[in-house]
Amino acid sequence: MTRALSDVKRRRIDELIAHTSDAGGVSLLRDAGRRLVRNPTAIVGAAIIVLFLIIAIFAPLVAPHDPVQRFPELTQNLTVDTIPGAQAGHPLGSDPLGRDFASRMIYGARQTLFVGVLATLIGLLAGVLLGAVAGAVGGWVDAVVMRLTDVMLALPSLLLAITLVALARESSQWTVIVAVAIVNVPIFARLLRGSMLAQRESDHVLAARALGVKQRHIVSRHMLPNSLTAVIVQATLTFAVAILDAAALSFLGLGDPDINRAEWGLMLGVDGVRYFEVRPELAYYPALAIILVALGFTLLGESIREALDPKNRR
Structure with a gap:
């Protein structure tokens, strides 16, 4: 009986080995890609992001009119209490200045x-720099960097961004970008620092030390590349938060003061709220666009995080 069970187990092992040899090994990234393709949440998020990117990149080709041009057919019926709605040539009607909405x-x-990408990239680069230094050097450098990030994380992100913008001499588009980027720095720094601490005692790092590889090469070639995956995934989620924070600052009047610049948060705050009783669509459309884009990046980011998690591999 025992011998028969052993023969069954041996045949089963041989079958598994043969199947693995025929199919070939599957890397983590390839396996994650397969699960993303089969994940409806990731597909919905990717579809929203692709549509958003196409509209943003090809805006001059997609937009029917110049966004700053005032049209006579829209301004002739324009009053404080009346803003023209949808009509021929203007599917969403007019804004309060007679421009095509x-x-x-x-x-x-x-x-x-533009605002979301720059804010995320600046925060990512600064956070990666601080996190890499803290995780690689350790000691008092690590303690100082982490205490600074703790102080920044102790404050609500939007409140910190408002404080940073208020400290500027005058609000502009770049003050919003810098403020949102600074808010995101401690998130990337702590995440990368934790990943690098986990890599510090891994087998390939210990082997490199035993072979006499210099510390800077160990950090740049072994620790840092293997720690960036979680940071890149977090950048996808942070992009959604950056869009929301930038829109909130513009909504509060702390963003770009140029009323000719078309930006969803500014449109929501300046036109949407002021003329909400006259034409609520001026608030509905920008708010809905912000929510959809943030939702798309959140859905895709969460799906990528789940797909790259080794615990979810089957």
Whole structure:
């Protein structure tokens, strides 16, 4: 009986080995890609992001009109209590200054993408630099960097961003970008620092030390590349938060003061709230666009995080 069970187990092992040899090994990234393709949440998030990118990049080709041009057919019926709605040639009607609202929504996607990408990239680069230094050097450097990040994380992100913008001499688009980027720095720094501490005692790092590899090469070639995956995934989620924070600052009047610039948060705060009783669509459309784009990046980021998690591999 025992011999028969052993023969069954041996045949089963041989079958598994043969199947693995025929199919070939599957890397973590390839396996994650397969699960993303089969994940409806990731597909929905990716579809929203692709649509947003197409509209933002090709805004001059997609928009039916110049976003700053005032049209006579819109201004002739324009009063404080009446803002023209949808009509021929203007599917979303007019804004309070007689400009095509649909064109301004399309160009607002480009402006939102610009602010979100720059804020995320600046925060990512600064956070990676601080996290890499803290995780690689350790000691008092690690303690100082982490205490600074703790202080920044102790404050609500939007409140910290408002404080940073208020400290500037005058608000502009770049003050919003810098403020949102600074808010995101401690998130990336702590995440990368934790990943590098986990890599410090890994087998390949210990082997490199035993072979006499210099510390800077160990950090740049072994620890840092293997710690960036979680940071890149977090950048996808942070992009959604950056869009929301930038829109909130513009909504509060702390963003770009140029009313000719089409930006969803500015449109929501300046036109949407002021003329909400006259034409609530001026608030609905920018708010809905901000929510959808943030939702798309959140869905895709969470799906990528789940797909790259080794605990979810089957």
